[in-house]
Amino acid sequence: xxxxxxSPRHEVTEMGQEVTLRCKPISGHNSLFWYRQTMMRGLELxxxxxxxxxxxxxGMPEDRFSAKMPNASFSTLKIQPxxxxxxxxxxxxxxxxxxxxxxxxxxxxxxxxxxxx
Amino acid sequence: DAKTTxxxxxxxxxxxxxNLPCNHSTISGNEYVYWxxxxxxxxxxxxxxxxxxxxxxxxxxxxxxxxRKSSTLILPHATLRDTAVYYCIxxxxxxxxxxxxxxxxxxxxxx
Numbered sequence: 001x002x003x004x005x006x007s008p009r010h011e012v013t014e015m016g017q018e019v020t021l022r023c024k025p026i027s028g029h030n031s032l033f034w035y036r037q038t039m040m041r042g043l044e045l046x047x048x049x050x051x052x053x054x055x056x057x058x059g060m061p062e063d064r065f066s067a068k069m070p071n072a073s074f075s076t077l078k079i080q081p082x083x084x085x086x087x088x089x090x091x092x093x094x095x096x097x098x099x100x101x102x103x104x105x106x107x108x109x110x111x112x113x114x115x116x117x
Numbered sequence: 118d119a120k121t122t123x124x125x126x127x128x129x130x131x132x133x134x135x136n137l138p139c140n141h142s143t144i145s146g147n148e149y150v151y152w153x154x155x156x157x158x159x160x161x162x163x164x165x166x167x168x169x170x171x172x173x174x175x176x177x178x179x180x181x182x183x184x185r186k187s188s189t190l191i192l193p194h195a196t197l198r199d200t201a202v203y204y205c206i207x208x209x210x211x212x213x214x215x216x217x218x219x220x221x222x223x224x225x226x227x228x
Contacts, residue, residue, distance in 0.1 A: 004160075013165045035218075042218060043161070045215055045216070045217060048215060053227065090162050091161075093160070093161075105151055105153070106216060108160025108161050108162070109157075110159060110160055111158075111159070111160055
């Protein structure tokens, strides 16, 4: 099992540009989560999907952020337009059951480090 | 979910047991205690979880007090690779109830 795969690992972009982060969850996992981590705010839950359907997006900071999960093996988090304050590490996690009831809870990817200049 | 309180940082000598405390005095009867850790530049990693009884796995032991208001994560023989931020989370395991991470304890294992 390759685990949760995120791409790219690092992204540097100019303010105003569109940024797309990608995530491939573990095969068979039904739930997918996007987190953002900064020094100031720690780990924040942005949105989560259950069976490809967005369940709770209350953590998405503003309309510039959007997330999709077109199928069970792929999700994207898009920022348009990007701003310097969006600079953070973005993590994707997946879980075999909704709510993370599985014994291991969530499995996290290695993250995408986004820098907006 | 119940709020947790952890010391911001701790040191431990390599080879010794690391005991990381967590207070969750408002925990309710159906809330589990979960521990995750995050090694620098990596995603958080599940360690262990429990409800009432003490638990042990290949990574650590979890000791939950009888009144469930506090718990201790024990790394029996800390190594340098255990240097990480350790998060204690209490939550009800149900659909729609997600993991919310606090600030955790930064553990430094000293050679």
